[in-house]
Amino acid sequence: MLLRRSLMTLAALAATSLVLAGCSSNTNGTGSAAAKPTIKIGATNFEEQEIVANLYGDLLVHAGYKVKVEPALGTRAVVVPAIEHGQIDIEPDYAASLLGFLHGGKPQPAGTQIDTAIAADKTALSSFGVTLLPATNALDTNVFAVTKATAAKYHLTTLSSLAPYASKLILGGPPECPTFSGCEAGLVSTYGMHFASFKSLDEAGPLSVAALKNGEVGVVELFSSDGNVVSNNFVALTDDKHLEGADYIVPVIRKSIDTPAVAKALNSLDQKLTTDAISKLNLDVTANKEQPAAVAKTWLQSVGLI
16 A cells, blocks of 8 residues: 555656646735745645635735645645645645545545544644644535436435445546545445446546536536536435545645744635535536636635635
8 A cells, every 4th residue: 555655646746746837827915925935726626626726825815925826736646745745835625535535545434523534634744744724614525426317217315225226337536536435435335335337537527527417427426515416407315324524625734834824814714615605606617607716806805805
């Protein structure tokens, strides 16, 4: 497992180096920005992460920092090694899913609570000079969705009801899904599911949505705050055995820039960014075709944070 993680990290770092070389979102804030470090914010490649990365960036610009935002670096297998090795300074993540990833996809206790998850994440990342700030109130758990037609055909409402039919269906999800405790590995261990095959897609992004709509896959991993579930009339199956943990959105940050001023700027988001708020922001982007950076700035202005 250690060899596998080392090889994965080296490959991810190579990919990340190429991507970061093209960072271009460099914004100057107000105040004495020249005396402060330029903060590099990275994120995985789906809309919600792009929104949150821009929320972080706007808050820090407002606090007087120069910021580079690169919101589409790849999957978590690229982004986490990037922050571990100092190629980015901050990334938005999800407390329980991050914990599973940091343990090589090993299943974590079902329904892991937020304080437990954050403490364990901090321990796992400490040797890399990385820590976590307090979580927001926005909860975004993995959900497994099917079309209405599939739900009607097999009488599906819960993940338990899917288990007897899983062998007839292809599961779609991000590349790490087969070994990740919150995805296929967890469906096997918690629900005893064995799918016909797995199709590697993106992380709850347009590839995943399209694959479910056009029948390339029968089940796909999405997120609870993703407007695509509602807008496409998908059926999100109830996690009746509580596989998923406390996936609240949380800033992951290098200790070298975790100053009181940076923490204050990012922590101002905690109470205002709720599950309902991020779901509406997601719909602005996915359904109304607005730009994530514009959506983020408009919302921060509307709630008085910038």
